[in-house]
Amino acid sequence: MNNQVRHVFFCAIVVAFGGFIFGLDAALISGTVRFISEEFSLSDLQIGAVVSAPGFGVLFALLITGMICDKYGRRLALLIIAFLYILSAVASVLAVSFEMLVTARFVGGLAFTSLSVAAMYIGEIAPPKLRGKLVAMIQINIVVGLSTAYFANYLILQASQLDADWVIAMGLNTHTWRWMLAIEIIPAIIWLILLFFIPKSPRWLVMNNHIQQANLVLQRFLSPAEAQRELAQIQHSVELGDKHALSTMEALKAMFGSKMRKAALIGLTMGVVQQITGINAIMFYAPTVFEQVGLGTNAAFFQALIVGLVSVVFTIGAVLLVDRLGRRPLVIYGLAAGTISLFMCHYAFSQATYMLSPEQISAFTREHNTLGMANMVSTAFSSDIEFKNMLQSVIGLEEFRRHEGQLMQMATNVNANMILIGVMGYIAAFHFSIGPVMWVLFSEIFPIAIRGTAIPMFALLASIVSYLVQQFFPWQLSHMGASDIFLFYAISGAIGFVILCKIMPETKNKTIEEIELDLYSPQTKASVA
Structure with a gap:
């Protein structure tokens, strides 16, 4: 591995570490639900509000993320995001009321745009042959963060039940949920520091007419000859976009025009299907989900830990294969397997x-x-x-x-084994397919002139669906029951499978500019119209 490749990997790893913070933030709350509900006497909808507050916050952040990324750069946007994670984690630990906790988690949600900005940044610095792996590292970091959160929650829960002086002195038995949420603080600080060591995006530099600086950055990632070719391609792409990113309104008009209709439909379907199949209900309420099987609280926390480990293993598998097998096979076959797994859960719960x-x-x-x-x-x-x-x-x-x-x-x-196999099968299928591949596709299919608007917008769509799933899951569990919830998720997955089978292209081993020519060529336009 030469110095240029090492530098690409370093920058990608640093930026993708934001996914680890996201995973921590998202999953640590799963272990606190019962403690917070008891301490603040919360209703089902209030529990949903605590868990989904970040999902609500990100809706607002994504409205301005594109503007910040295009005007001030991807790097500065990431620094702001890291600071918001720190602020949210500290405020959550110190929360003295339901309202303060929801507000603190809402602030953390403003930082959830780390996923879309990271995908944008890595997609713009990565060579075509490495882009799939490097962008998919975001998903690896997410699931490692989720697993770390489940593991930390399990250890803290077990420690809180010990009859030891140090447990009482540290308040582990009385402030269990606060210790769980505090886990996020140190990694968030580390991420903020590391972000100061990455360069600005070369494509953003070209868009803002900093050609010489962009060339210097590219030479850190590529050989001098490759850097010159890449710079020429970027300049050509920017020129096609009138030498600057389009305004938000212009980008929206272009995105839903006939020329870009196929890319918009892919983004729409991926954004909805990734979340409406219930991944965040299962991941963010994991102990609650497993309690419905009759496992008991301690065993439910342990099963949540297994979910995290399964997520890590299959995400690593996806990253290793996304550039070899391609994006389309992973999504299509993975979504089919996930849908079957969800139907298994529905059937088992319906017989309980x-x-x-x-x-x-x-x-x-x-x-x-x-x-x-x-x-x-x-x-x-x-x-x-x-x-x-x-x-x-x-x-x-x-x-x-x-x-x-x-x-x-x-x-x-109940047939607990069928449910456990179904849940684990769905988790495995999701993290082998649509979980990581969505961000890879988002980083590839949109032209540079609209990317700063398109990626945050479709990430916003995914976040809206995610927020609704998280907010209403406790209410659904109380009013619909587990069987009907899993049936809804399974039907949603089946619909997404049919649509993506028809429209999803293969983008492996293509430069962003080649993908643009493929998706937005006259032939593509004619076939979509």
């Missing part, structure tokens, strides 16, 4: 029954000093909704939430 025996009710009543459960003795419920509603009516909502994991573990009769 819930019943408490006299011995279980007697033991639970003695342990927790609760009353009113006698009329539930040996009563079989055919859905989790009926069972939960009856429990809440007899012991109260607050008591039910405090012991939901234990009660579901005692009462649930």
